[in-house]
Amino acid sequence: MCGITGYIGSKKTYEVLLDGLRRLEYRGYDSSGIAVQVGNSIKFLKRKGKIIELEKSPEIKNMVGTMGISHTRWATHGIPNEINAHPHLDCKKEIALVHNGIIENYHQLKEKLVREGHKFISATDTEVVAHLIEKYYKKNNFESAVVRAIEDIHGSFALAIIHKDSEKLIAARRGSPLIIGVGRNENFIGSDVPAILKFTKKVIYLNDDEIAILSPNNIIVKNLQGKIIRPKVNEIKWSLDQIEKGGFKHFMLKEIFEQPQAISNALSARIINNKIKLDLKINPKNLQRIFLVACGTAWHAGLVGKYIIEKLTRKSVEVDIASEFRYRNPIIGKGDLLIAVSQSGETADTLESIKLAKHQGAKTLGIVNAVGSSIAREVDEVIYLQAGPEIGVASTKAFTCQVICLLLFALYMGEKGGNKIEKIVIKDLQALPKLIKKILSKSKDIQKIAKKYVNAQSSLYLGRGINFPIALEGALKLKEISYIHAEGYPAGEMKHGPIALVDEKLPVIFIANDDHTLEKIISNMEEIKARQGKIITVTNVAAEKIKKVSDDIIGVPKTSEIISALINVVPLQILAYYVADLRGIDMDKPRNLAKSVTVE
Ligand code: M6R
DSSP states (O other), X not given: OOEEEEEESSSOHHHHHHHHHHHTGGXXXXXXXXXXXXXXXXXXXXXXXXXXXXXXXXXXXXXXXXXXXXXEEOOSSSOSSTTTSSXXXXXXXXXXXXXXXXXXXXXXXXXXXXXXXXXXXXXXXXXXXXXXXXXXXXXXXXXXXXXXXXXXXXXXXXXXEEETTOSOEEEEEEBSOOEEEEOSSOEEEESSGGGTTTTOSEEEEOOTTEEEEEETTEEEEEETTOOEEOOOOEEOOOOGGGGSOTTOSSHHHHHHHTHHHHHHHHHTTTEETTEEOOOOOOOGGGOOOEEEEEXXXXXXXXXXXXXXXXXXXXXXXXXXXXXXXXXXXXXXXXXXXXEEEESSSOOHHHHHHHHHHHHTTOEXXXXXXXXXXXXXXXXXXXXXXXXXXXXXXXXXXXXXXXHHHHHHHHHHHHHHTTOOOOHHHHHHHHHHHHHHHHHHTXXXXXXXXXXXXTTOSEEEEEEOGGGHHHHHHHHHHHHHHHOOEEEEEEGGGGGGTGGGGOSTTOEEEEEEOSSTTHHHHHHHHHHHHTTTOEEEEXXXXXXXXXXXXXXXXXXXXXXXXXXXXXXXXXHHHHHHHHHHHHTTOOTTSOTTOOSSOOOO
């Protein structure tokens, strides 16, 4: 949610900042802006729309100088327009800052500042911070003015700030992600690693209530009491080509095709001699209940996880959407385990759920992709997805790797708890990358099916058991990138309401697996057919009955039931991708969405 970059050094400032912004565009793309210290003044430029609008402005070339900040916005307060775009400045245009987060008490602060004579021009919460710093600024006390302003603020922020007279660039964080890139004779600020990866692989993850004071040759990190902190400098393992499209039309397609490799990486060194190797302290014998908490696609992975963990460990699992969990006064405490699932490791509600569970005495485990992210640092233990960077706003390879990690966890806990692991599951797990490659090789056939449904207005996704969450995920993928209404349901629920939607125009996507629910699913298909619905079936069964009722069939390879979900989701990702592509949508940046939801 909003991307921030900052730079201090001798390169062309606007080029470094724009490069970082382009790589952070998945975080928000309704407007963007840049501010640079030039001589003893601040120059700034803002544009509505995607970053390209900023790039093509002729004035961008004037944004040279030795330090600057920039921002790509996902609007929270104030409509997307040039005035509300960041950077925001004080009355005298001497201070410029960019912000990610929400200043919760901005109304009160703004009223007071207005009474004191400050002139506001935007409808944002952010602008109060610029005026607060202005209020506290006395000659050469930039750093302490920033600290005093931060002390007045309630809410979450990642900030990058420049002053026309200061030779230092300041960054500060509370509750929103911010990293410092450590360079040679230059330093960087970014919301996320892709912003700085081209220039350095050395990063400092700022903690809450820390500020960093950057000059080209130095980085000083302090807490709000002024105590100097010696930060850990981490080495990033990602390479630059991992955050580029590599010949694919979109990141989403690249990431769908990366799944065999991503899954191999997630499994790598974690299965040895048919045994699961996870370096975890959690002991199933001391565990009462397991709570899985996540949002969006990660929540769907959690629903698949419930099915798998309960089956393999016989422990009861509750799955919650994080924004519901944290406000429902959950009964969780000592002896319980909360598992937080998150690609970005920054989702605000998931992060807050972890804090709540910890506060009530539960142990916490993160299933996270982004190394060093807030969630990874907040939990007691973490299993990393090892999926590599996911840039496309629609989550694909992170989903499959989240399920893989949950499966590894379930096998590990099952074994530790005295349950015997079925060797066939391990065998099928190891064969999974190959099976997914087979599906990917048929993507052009799925594209042909997509052509037939490109003008649909609404759609229904139905599955049972472990494939019910896959129906939810298929529907989410389609709606978020094609803007076609889509609903996922357990197939058995169909007659309790959704069947009323069925007519000759409604595509109904069934997941029909060769398991104990097959006959029931086939009956549901007959019922849709009897009402002239169009049926697309994802199936691993070559049954005449399925052929008879289906308008289109996407055949998938057979595997163990608990692994089938990982196979069935892939054609649904491809279907959604092609429908969106045929509708001319840039599904890497779907409207109103942002990759990482760092505000509530
Ligand atoms: O980074 P997280 O996994 O915590 O993100 C959770 C959701 O915001 C995310 O999965 C979202 O639903 C995606 N748009 C799904 O494609």
